[in-house]
Amino acid sequence: LLTALVIVIPFIATVVRPGMEFSGMFLSWFHAAYIAAIIIGILVLGILAGYVVSKKLNWYYYPLIVAVLTGVGIVILRILSPQFYDNTMGGVLYLLGDATAVLGTISEAMPLFYDNGFTLEPLWKTLFIFSITGIIGLVLSILKMHRDRYMPEMVFFMIWSLVVIVLTISQRRFAYLLAVNVAMLSGFFINMAYVSLAGSRTGYRTTKPASGKKKSRSGKSASRAANTSASVKEPTGAMLEGTTTPVLLAILVLILSFVLFTPVYSLVSHPGVPDYDWQESLIWLGANSPETSHYLDPSSEPEYGVMSWWDYGNWILYISKRPVVANNFQTGLEASSRFFATANESESNSILDGNNVKYVVTDNKMYATKSSAIFSIAGEEYMMGQNFDSFYNSLDMRKTTIAKLHILDGSHLGRLRLVHESPNSQMSLVFNEEDEEGTPIKNVKVFEYVPGAKIYGSAEPGNPVYARVRVTSNQDRQFIYENMAIADESGYYEMRVPYSTNGDIPEISTDPNFVVFLENATVVRETAVSEEDVMQGNEIQVDLV
Numbered sequence: 001l002l003t004a005l006v007i008v009i010p011f012i013a014t015v016v017r018p019g020m021e022f023s024g025m026f027l028s029w030f031h032a033a034y035i036a037a038i039i040i041g042i043l044v045l046g047i048l049a050g051y052v053v054s055k056k057l058n059w060y061y062y063p064l065i066v067a068v069l070t071g072v073g074i075v076i077l078r079i080l081s082p083q084f085y086d087n088t089m090g091g092v093l094y095l096l097g098d099a100t101a102v103l104g105t106i107s108e109a110m111p112l113f114y115d116n117g118f119t120l121e122p123l124w125k126t127l128f129i130f131s132i133t134g135i136i137g138l139v140l141s142i143l144k145m146h147r148d149r150y151m152p153e154m155v156f157f158m159i160w161s162l163v164v165i166v167l168t169i170s171q172r173r174f175a176y177l178l179a180v181n182v183a184m185l186s187g188f189f190i191n192m193a194y195v196s197l198a199g200s201r202t203g204y205r206t207t208k209p210a211s212g213k214k215k216s217r218s219g220k221s222a223s224r225a226a227n228t229s230a231s232v233k234e235p236t237g238a239m240l241e242g243t244t245t246p247v248l249l250a251i252l253v254l255i256l257s258f259v260l261f262t263p264v265y266s267l268v269s270h271p272g273v274p275d276y277d278w279q280e281s282l283i284w285l286g287a288n289s290p291e292t293s294h295y296l297d298p299s300s301e302p303e304y305g306v307m308s309w310w311d312y313g314n315w316i317l318y319i320s321k322r323p324v325v326a327n328n329f330q331t332g333l334e335a336s337s338r339f340f341a342t343a344n345e346s347e348s349n350s351i352l353d354g355n356n357v358k359y360v361v362t363d364n365k366m367y368a369t370k371s372s373a374i375f376s377i378a379g380e381e382y383m384m385g386q387n388f389d390s391f392y393n394s395l396d397m398r399k400t401t402i403a404k405l406h407i408l409d410g411s412h413l414g415r416l417r418l419v420h421e422s423p424n425s426q427m428s429l430v431f432n433e434e435d436e437e438g439t440p441i442k443n444v445k446v447f448e449y450v451p452g453a454k455i456y457g458s459a460e461p462g463n464p465v466y467a468r469v470r471v472t473s474n475q476d477r478q479f480i481y482e483n484m485a486i487a488d489e490s491g492y493y494e495m496r497v498p499y500s501t502n503g504d505i506p507e508i509s510t511d512p513n514f515v516v517f518l519e520n521a522t523v524v525r526e527t528a529v530s531e532e533d534v535m536q537g538n539e540i541q542v543d544l545v
Contacts, residue, residue: 001042005035015299024087025331033084044069095167106330108173122172131178137185140192161185274315277422277443281361284420285446286320288506289359295321304358309366309374310336316361325355333377340366341378343399345413352415352449360416360447362406364427367441371402406445409471411482414496419508420446421473442475451537452496453529455516459487459544464519467497474507491545496537497529504531516542 009032017023022030045066052062078085112122138161145154161181167174274282285306294300302323306316313327326332332355339351340362352360366374372388382400383391397403401413407429410416421442428438459465468482485495501510513526523544533540 001035001039005032005039008032008035017299022083022087024090030084030087034088095170109171112169112172112175131182133186133189134182135185137187137189137192141185141188157184274319275443277424278312278315278363279319281420281422281444281446282316282319285316285322285359285361288420289320289322291321292323295323301356304356306359306361307336307339307352307355307357308361309340309370311370312361312363322359325357337374337377338379338382340374340400340402341382342401343382343396345401348401348413349415357449359419360405360449361444362402362447363444364406364441367402367406368427371397374402405447407441409445409479409481410447410498411480412484413498414483415452415498416447416449417481417498417505417508418445418471418473419448419505421475421477423475442473442477448498450498450534452498453500453533454494454496454537454539455514455527455529455542456492456494456539457516457541457543458491459493459518459523461487461489461491463487465493465495465516465544466519467495467514467516469497469499469501469514470511471499472509498534499529500531500534501529502531516544518544 012027012029012032016028017026020026020028022028022033024030048065048069049062052059052065074085077088113119115121141154141158141161145151145158148154164174164178164181168178273279290303292302292304294302305323305325306320307325308316310326310328310330310333313324313332316322316324317327324332326336335351335355339348342348342351351357371392375383375388375391384394384396386394386396391397398407404411404413405416409418422444424443425440426443427441429441430438455467457465464484464486466482466484468480470478471481472478481497481499483495483497485493487493497514499505499508499510499514501512501514503509513528515524515526517524525542525544527540527542529540530538532538
């Protein structure tokens, strides 16, 4: 620990973020103080243990005094350094699976025996199968520890193992830590099995020599007879010594190999890598977006960021080599959830501007299976006072940013345009009664955040005004982009559109003009929009009166 403290101090001094000098989320002086506190705690415990031993006090005084000192220390810490206390307790609660909105949406942070209710299913899956030898080793270790009168090294190992087991039960992702203990316990079991098998061999070497320093003549004769007998029987003993143990060990290995074959094959044949559509889209993003600076320097601010759900943050970082707003360590989670959950375009644009976003990446799961987590973290106010199931099946869901982007291809959003979509579709949605088979939705979509050209003009007061253009994606799929504004009391309307009609969007094509019209289509106008208009936020006047 002292070595760790010495190493981490100069590192913190170079990377600590302004305003986060004592943050528990990012590397800061809090972590140095935490290591120092552990060192002091160990010294205090050692002094206390020496005092209890020197005074020959009963053993239960030690944990009692430790508990009292811990309680007093927590109270003092909360008074003297509330920030240190909050960070420490927050970390403890996080390890124990505190039921926060965030942890409740992370599958790997859920309790081991929980899946929408209590379940023992993990016992019949790979976790238990891979741990069979470890479980046997744990039982043998406990028995050995008791037989050896609780040797300190065994007590330390057992406490360590039990702590990791508790962590794994509280959050299933800590099974990664448990794997170390399982490996050690499995090795202990195999060693015990080998020793047991080797010691149980049948032979003629257990005869104790006759006691006494001198042997009588008859004793010598008996000794020669025994040696003769042993020499006659030696081939059998040698055979047992040479074959029994290896054969039994080979049988044990074969049994374990047979038991472990299915889970091992499953893990190898289904590795945890992004599917084809995600890989294709992220490779495209990396090749067709401006390169950013400071890729290997997270303390420096890059030119722009990519918005997606936190599950995909590290994929984007690794495959596209582009900075992200939210990553797999839940950084930026609140901004990401509010962006996708809101139905207010001004709020969504404000979030993108505040995080310097240039691209947004969505997929089918964000609208389907992951949307409950998105809205749970964003807050109940984004569900219009409804429970999630009712909200998801209502028209209000179609007004959210994730629906406007992934389902409606960016319609009713004036500053986000589709620039790439993956080739495959695994989800279809029915938009009207005539659409019996449903409309296929591409798995992954990439949108670019642009200033947008401003179309404005005059129309009948209170009338909805629409701007539409036909768009053809990189997969030759055609759809209609649409935006709408309502003319105010003076007849003025304005809206933004993200597509240019002069063919300057790579891989994307549009009709030559936007069609701008009133809701009843009594007045229709057409206007071209250049890429310069879109990127510079230029104004285009289209009057409908």
